[in-house]
Amino acid sequence: MTTRIGIPRALLFYRYFPFWEAFFQTLNFEVVVSRPSHRGLIEEGFKFADDDTCIPMKMAFAHTINIKEQIDFLFLPRLLSLDGKTCACPRLAGLPEMLKYSIPNLPTILDPYVDERHRNSTLFQSFSEMALTLGKKSKGIKQAFQEGEKAYFHSKKRMEKGEKNPELFGKAIEKDPLNNKERLGKKVAVVGHPYCLYDPYFNFDLLKILQQSQVFVYTQEMIPKEVIDLEIRGFEKDVYWDSGREILGASLHYLHTTQIDGLIYLTCFSCGVDSMIEPLVKHRIEEDGKILYLCLMIDEHTGPTGLLTRVEAFLETLERKKSGRRMT
């Protein structure tokens, strides 16, 4: 019987799943992912999560509970630094312990520690060590790693071309590759952490709502890393958070190249990274004055109507601006 590796559909799943899936499948493991978020799953899981933590972390709790009975190992990588320069939100690195001490009867946790800032904790090394403990051989591991990289870069390229979330990630959204953008009147960039943007339960299907309102949605994944690096180099500080850096860099790029009409910053209550990055994005955009800005902060009490009203008002102004129909 194949060993089952469980991956909760939360947090960095929304960025790196293609890598993990290819890696484990090449090594002949069965990859089990939790169901897409739904009310029962969330309500069940939130009971175990600590009150003071952010919603994405709570969703990790919920999704872990959803699969823990059906797997042999629980995969919770600690991806502290993947590029040797920036670092991730520290909560992500503490997740395995937080889960272990709150949820009973968890299967064995696989938590490779990846910190490319140090020689003996590179991605390859940590994943290899993990695979070795699972009884795999070096040659196979090397091949699996290559397959993982291939899958990851493939998905990255698709997102760079404008695909919002390749089918892997849950509910498929109607693809609107770049050549659609002229047909659609309004161009809006939506920035934020991947787990906020691509979990339709969390954001009430915001991306779909936008697309249905004739909006072409730009994301930060559509900008190559080199361009983001360039923008940050021109910024007054070298932001050290990987996600924050990406969000800020993408926002600055969209601002400078003014291909968009508006920018929505999608965040959640109690996000440390966003609490510092959002004011910076907001300031630059408002100072410039040409792009319309909206910050959508989702917390546990947010309902779909409140969100919809805000988005509608935002799009209304975009419409009027484009058509010159001011409210006079």
Place this chain on the structure above:
Amino acid sequence: MIGYLGIDVGSVSTNLAILDREGRVIAQRYLLTHGQPIQAVQKGLKEISSFLPKDLEIRGVGTTGSARQLTGLLVGADVIKNEITAHAMAAIHFHPDVRTVIEIGGQDSKIIIIRDGLVIDFGMNTVCAAGTGSFLDQQSLRLGIPIETFGEHALRSESPVRIAGRCTVFAESDMVHKQQLGCPIPDIVAGLCEALVRNYLNNVAKGKNIERPVLFQGGVAANSGIKKALEGELGTEIHVPQFYAVMGAIGSALLAREKMNGSERSLFKGFGVVDVNCKTRNFICKDCENTCEVIEFMIEERPVSYWGDRCGKWEAQAKQF
């Protein structure tokens, strides 16, 4: 005579307005929703229709408010828009150079920032009722002072007491404390007004760029004590428009006028809808593990619309009708 109808159906109040072609208000109604939006709309339409000239032809209808979709289906709306757009539209209509709209309602409050005839920023209260009218309603009950007289009490105060607390609960205990110390009622009422304004500015309006001219509208705008407290905090004159309580309806009517632009093909079903039999029913959809609670809206026993389903399949069904 050509007219445009606007209906704003909120959780606390429902308001209606009819404008003529030039945008002048020829009729308006304000009533409480009492948790039954359909009945409120029908009642409002019935009442307002009795004031109208016989030859009035409604060439456009707009709806807004939290029940805008429902109302739009009921009456046959040409334009269904959110409250922020509607309120901004009305504000600009009466004060073309307005830059800030402060709206404090019974349970919702908003702030709308307008530049060059466009809404560029806005804020809404999210979870908390601090900074909304309900804060005052509760205290008026406690003090035994009708809410309509709050304003005149507050204006008589020469030194408002400082009532602390972000939250109604904390504020109330502070207020009781001051009462027990013998502070005069006008000072307490004025203190409450200032507390509400502080909460509003710290909550709904936080971080917003407030510039004059400032318009103050919504049900609470009648309260001169609040107006004074706002002027004190912001250091600028506050204007209360003549039709402060029905701005949402006026805005919707204006939006309808803008869209229809004189054309005759309005979707309005006529004032006869006051007698139409409407029903709302809810059920749990068991088709997947989301177990959404789906609301079904029926007119004359025929299902007309559905809401509440995450996957949208019930909503899609409604579009076929």
Place this chain on the structure above:
Amino acid sequence: MKLTVPYLGRIDIFLNAMARKIGPEFVFPPRTSSRTLLLGTKYSPESACLPFKFILGNFIEALEKGADTIAMITDRGPCRVGMYDVVMQQILRDLGFQFEWVVMDDTRILGDYLLRFNRERKKRGASFFESLQAIRFSWKKVKLCESIERKAQKTRPLEVKRGETTRVLTDSLRWIDEASSFRELALVDQQCTNEFNRIEKDPSRNPPKILITGEAYMVINPHANHDIERRLGEMGVEVTRTVWFSSQITHALHLDLFNPRSKRKAIEASQPYLKHNLGGECNASIGYPILYQKDGYEGAIQLLPFGCMLEAVAKNILVRVSQEHDLPILTFALSENLSETMIDTRLSAFVDLLQKRREKKRDR
């Protein structure tokens, strides 16, 4: 240059001593008050953490008082502190203040600071030797402050007249601040000892010992933690805390190898519970209670700002530590909304709990 820095315990005493000998001129805002917090909350982003709001308020008040340079030691993650400089500068400049912000994170090397320090001292005409003496003097003052604070922590639960210890503490700190030479400082040392001895104590009391740990700013600043040390002391509890000005410096300079209760040791002690060092005080907050329990501490209080990225992880894990070590741990997630009564209620309930546990143990 009129320099201001954030409050960190009695850093003002340290820097005032330096300033009087070799400069630069330090401008400290008035002691943190409700106005500070009001200003800070008003102009901070809503989701900013509490230390951000306090520090911003302090900076505004210092700039109002005439400061023209701001310096703050930060780091490059993983928590928000490293981003304070960009966000605060944005806010302060929008408010119309003019100032220079001296960046002090590890992108700059120690050499840069020494060079700048050297330039400043030359400007004031102080020799290299005088500078070293000044640093020695200021450091001595800080150490004396801290020993007085520790004395107060031990004395307060025993005091007969409520508030006497606090009075003596306040006087002592003022005398230390005013001393302008080594000799004067030695006299002040003696004076403080005498005053403390004069406090009427009831030696028959056997106060329980509670450790205060958690996020650095919250632990070390009484204005941020609602003066928790005084409150607990007056409830008859002996406290100690895990964050001191001097220990933060020695840990940063890797000079705390031999201290059995150092941050280094605390991080080691947290290993079984948190495999990796996440940064900040996170691991230390987990390890310190374990260490201090060995010294007879019967309970611990974790202080953190609401939403703290790091301490939230520690908070979760401390529940397990508390269970496995049979050590009661109370957590306070502080925000600007927390009222006095809420704090007192929870503290006295916690102290009661510890008393009951003692009685139970005695009865066995």
